[in-house]
Amino acid sequence: MSKSITAKDLNVYYGDFLAVEGVNIEIAARSVTAFIGPSGCGKTTFLRSLNRMHEVLPGARVEGQLLLDDDDIYAPGVDPVSVRAMVGMVFQRPNPFPTMSIRENVLAGYKLNGARMSRSDADGIVESALRGANLWNEVKDRLDRPGSGLSGGQQQRLCIARTVAVKPEVILMDEPCSALDPISTLAIEDLIAELQQEYTIVIVTHNMQQAARVSQNTAFFNIAGSGKPGRMIEYAETSTIFNNPSNQQTERYVSGKFG
Amino acid sequence: MSKSITAKDLNVYYGDFLAVEGVNIEIAARSVTAFIGPSGCGKTTFLRSLNRMHEVLPGARVEGQLLLDDDDIYAPGVDPVSVRAMVGMVFQRPNPFPTMSIRENVLAGYKLNGARMSRSDADGIVESALRGANLWNEVKDRLDRPGSGLSGGQQQRLCIARTVAVKPEVILMDEPCSALDPISTLAIEDLIAELQQEYTIVIVTHNMQQAARVSQNTAFFNIAGSGKPGRMIEYAETSTIFNNPSNQQTERYVSGKFG
Amino acid sequence: GEANNPVAENGDENGNGENGGGETSEVQGTLVGGGASSQEAAMTAWTNGFTSVAPEAQVNYASVGSGAGRDGFLGGEYDWAGSDSAMEDEEWEQSKEICGPDGAFHIPAYISPIAVAFNVEGIDETLNLDADTIASIFSGEVTSWDDDAIAEHNEDVDLPDTPITVVHRADDSGTTDNFTEYLEAAASTWEWEASDAWPSEISAESAQQNSGVVDLTSQTDGAITYADASQIGGLNSVAVLVGEDYVEHNAEAASQAVASSTPVEGQAPNNMAVELDRDTEEAGAYPIVLAAYNIFCNEYPDQQTADLAVAFAEYLVSEEGQQTAEAAAGNAPMSEDLRSTAMDAISQISAQ
Amino acid sequence: MGDKVFSGLALLAGVAILATLVFVAVFLSFNSVGAVYREEEGLIIRQFLQYAYPLVIGTLIASLIALLLATPVAVGVALYISHFAPPRLSKSIGYVIDLLAAIPSVVYGAWGMSFLGPTLVPLYGWLHQHLSFIPLFAGSPSQTGRTIFTAGVVLAVMILPIITSVCREIFIQTPKLHEEAALALGATRWEMITMAVFPFARAGIISGVMLGLGRALGETMAVALVLSPGLLTASLISAGNSTIPAEIALGFPEAPPGSERQAQLIAIGLVLFIITLIVNMTARWIVSRHKEFSGAN
Amino acid sequence: MPWWVSLVILAVSAVLGAALSALMTFNMAIWFILTAVLYVIISYGVTRAKVSRRKATDTLWKHLVYLAFIIALLPLVSVIWSVTSIGIPGLLEPGFLASDMRGIDGTIDRRSQEEGEPVLGGIRHALVGSLLITLSATFISVPIGLMTSIYLVEYARGGPLARAITFFVDVMTGIPSIVAGLFGAAAVGWFLGVGNSLGLGLPTRSTMGITAAIALSVLMIPVVVRTTEEMLRVVPNELREASYALGVRKWRTILKVVIPTAISGIAAGVTLAIARVIGETAPILVTAGFIVSNNWNMFQGWMTALPVFIFRQFQNPTSPNFSDPSHQRAWAAALVLIIIVMGLNLTARLIATFLAPKNTGR
């Protein structure tokens, strides 16, 4: 499991609006990469182009090459569904399925695809995914209650469990901790460290301490002005980015002097 | 403007479930108070009881006394609408009105009082509120575009501007920065420092650095276990809470050793 | 006698008791027809009665209206049609397509006088009127019940000054057609052409179907309407001046009017469509009569349908059939002559 | 694969509707030629229009009355269910209102004719006595209550549950977030409704009203039973006026096959088609004008 | 304001209302109306004077909303009262549901009315006909309507075809029911004609249950499309995205996430659509005919539906001069029809509750 990601001259558009321009990046397998940058610079947009979720929006499209190991996921004939099965995603706003119980939510990746499994297999998957997301103890007594009845932080962890349960190769996380208290945040960070053993992980965060704590590499995105496309300014080891960035914009941003 | 808040033995219920129990607190006028505590301990619940937003949920109710200066806002005959006009609130998830333009969003609360105003008065209010929320420069050219077209951080600042425009006595903020990048966060923290000159401010945050930066006093909430009511464990000057807490739970929480 | 308890005998194919010991027919199958609603009550009785004559046969009738009935008949949807008015020549030409070279023919099996009925508090008897006055009332010229025009014919009656509310048929209808035909022919004050639709310039209160106008009239003081005489219930009606006498509607006079009217020429040889003599001066005749035709083919595509059609048509005009209808619907039975002419006409039906 | 089949099916369903409509349109047009063309005289459009326009106006009057009466009440009831009634009761109350939709039009017709009409007679008398200077209340008041106004009221009762049902479902979907935003600004409940609920539900309300209007425009039996159709008149309180569906229902059964009358009746059916079209296009246009402010996702 | 103020206002309004209505002609209805109107106005005035203009506006609208609800109840109560008070005795007539109208003619009804014998005959055939025809129409319309709205919301994204469909669906909402009936008969007749000329051996006559179902579908489909379209549109996109991100195909996402989330609204829409057609008269009469006995076969022979039965019994009573038995049967059948629709409504709601979002909290 786990694959590397290589973007070559990737442009991401909303209709005619070029939101992210010319990204070249190589993300190693089994690593954690953080995306940082000011609001609106295109982190989410770029992240969504990594599993072809971007094109779900009307008019949205992508130019350039994006390799998963050696396969271009934007090559003609590639089925976006199979890409998404390999590249899981956790959204910024927790979005459990309101029609499903906690248990069903964890199994959604299987159940929605019509997979059949024995009760005990399913139980195993549910427990290990929820344990992985540090949620098991809180919900083990109410697995059949609706997922929407949980607190915000719990919902977010449920969504992580749901993504992990399908065992993708790559996991994308868009500000997964922004709604969480320090304890849950810590739990998720631990989870990320653990997942890194098996998965390639990309995480968007506004919290630089967090980026510093969890990631090996960090990419800094910036935007020249409103209406201009976002660009990847610098990509390097996390310690380099925070301590010794080569680009001045990066330096100003990580030192909080921006703007 | 600006009033002190005094809670006496406040219990907050969801139907039969006692979510927050026996809170006694005195919040001085023109101060910033931070509420911290783990997820689910009742910070949001208690905050919402301060402007009678809690009772909007079906079955939700409050017991005890809550004084704004010397008036009990839960006394019979008190109109919750007038309480809310005095005690403004910024939610965790930005919620601008999608059907209104940016300008209309800012004026939404102000217009309620039905005061007719000239175009130029209105312009003045819009500009000063947006400047206050550090959003003016970004949106001054598109005041007539829908508010929902802004980025998450911009939306949050728009909501703050909308709240400030009404000129309440007290402003409650529920994790206002959790969706924001560091720059916007800084802007909002500056804004809080400024608002403190005129308003009483209560802020819920998961970010202890933030609590340390912006608040004079901090209240720590905790919960004994799932299904138990949340309680206020300790309330003191911020520096005391972070450096020299008297309660052991507080100490463990602020030092990150919790759980 | 009729041991008719359909509730108990439901689900049984021929659940009706034997009928007066008459002989039963062997015909079987289903005969479907549709058309005029005027004869619906009679048709209900006929279709029921026919089951006892021909236990293996079933007859269905949909009261979709005369025009729609003829439409369905010409379109091959119905085996026969009920109609308040005779086919136009064009339609008859068209009927040759499905009914062979002689086309279709009419049998006036349902005959009923049309009563001019009213509901006025204070008048509990028959009023006498002539055609001109009736026309003036229905055209809205005479607006009060104590108008001289009415008083002139009813010297003994104490007429109240109730305003007159005219109630006519809202739907296009054969009853309206026959009534306006009478007015057109007999009244000098009536300026409109006879038609299925009530003249729109003089429209007043209206309701659907005979039952509708009768109900509305019963509810409204001062109302007057025209309706199938068998359906006016407790309403009083008008005796119409014919020649020298005022004639009340009655069954005999009605069937007499049909028997003595002019046959329509130019269609099938056995056609029985008639041109009613509306301005007759003949003593005792009641000229406002409605004859609903049942239109059958002279040739049916197969023997079974032809046999069914013959059996059913014969039953319609049989003495027993006419009595059954009279008992159930209150219409006027066909006269003896008319029945035997009809029997002859029916015997022409054959299979192709 | 599954995706192809499914989207194919969805497309097929849409196309099937189009095909049906084309079929209906062809059927109507083909059969209504006789209304505008006579062999001896050629085109007789003017005669047809003369025949059709009072019916068009009558249809519009009845539907307008129904809409004016039903929309405010329906929106009110939907609001009552979604935002005013005790939460525990609101489901059952919704069910009670749905009962109105469960009543067949024949029964409404019978009710309007035998109960509502006579009940309104004194009102018509009163209106005529005191307000006859207004053309709407001029003319001799009906003694039976079978007027276009009564028909409008019956139609209003019939479309009320349709509009209520659609509005209710949409009102309930209003994001709590926006409702709370309004309340937190110090809005009263009503102000919250105007700030958060109505703008969100705007398209849905219009959709519900259009659905109701469609029903009102096309309702046949109830109107035919309740109304005493007649000449076009501005008066709402005397007999007269008719609607297109009622005219068709009342005239069609007796219309001789292939006659001009039959063609005429089908042609006014076509006219009703066109009216519906114009009304709906207007509604769509109104909705689309504010699209970017709609808050839809 | 103290709670008793509104009671005082109510009392004052009632007295004033009584006085005013006595000035005209005293009448319970007028008294009620005046009292309600006065109560709303006085409350507004008092609140405005004593509290604030905004509070007064709020109170005013609250009262108007309550009033709307009461107004809506009036016709409901009135109609239900009419139907039940006359309908229940008919319904209690033994065999009313279990027998049909074979053998019932004017003579029998005359005896019932004149000699007080029980009213014979029932609605079994009409019940069967109505259920078969309505269910068939539902089975035709709901898939087509639902799939069309799915096409419009999920696939089409406002292309020309989608606009054409939307446009024509709008037009369909206004088709008079009789026209739908004529069209159904013509279309099926044409289809059978073509089929038979190809030697398929189809029935020659179009009058049968399925024709009615097709005609009714023309009336049902637009209702289904318009309501479900609205309901699908308000399903949040984030749920769709959550599903896609799990590698779930679009069609499965639609079936298992979007539809279950919108199911309550869809059920309401389908109920409306059924209610719309189950009471239709004219289109069924011209497409399915009218019989007095039972027929289970949708593809052969005529059928009677309840509304047609009711209508005929009202309009052309079995015995024209002794119409009480017919009216009794008609009202009882109307009651049955209402109960059926309510039953369907309840079923739809149960299904919806079963599948609906399990909402708790905010």
Ligand SMILES: Nc1ncnc2c1ncn2[C@@H]1O[C@H](COP(=O)(O)OP(=O)(O)OP(=O)(O)O)[C@@H](O)[C@H]1O
């Ligand atoms: N659906 C959309 N349609 C058009 N433009 C969009 C859309 N979503 C985002 N954008 C634009 O694309 C740019 C990048 O947005 P994106 O959401 O990727 O920013 P971000 O870096 O994730 O910001 P944040 O930290 O606030 O989440 C912004 O200018 C934004 O306005």
Ligand SMILES: Nc1ncnc2c1ncn2[C@@H]1O[C@H](COP(=O)(O)OP(=O)(O)OP(=O)(O)O)[C@@H](O)[C@H]1O
């Ligand atoms: N609408 C509701 N109905 C019932 N219980 C609720 C509701 N909202 C919250 N609760 C419960 O009340 C308790 C306090 O919740 P609250 O949202 O106040 O926590 P919090 O401290 O704000 O947590 P977080 O940091 O995750 O926002 C929790 O146990 C929660 O499950």
Ligand SMILES: [Mg+2]
């Ligand atoms: Mg983002």
Ligand SMILES: [Mg+2]
């Ligand atoms: Mg909270």
Ligand SMILES: O=P([O-])([O-])[O-]
């Ligand atoms: O028989 P009619 O209903 O047309 O009078």
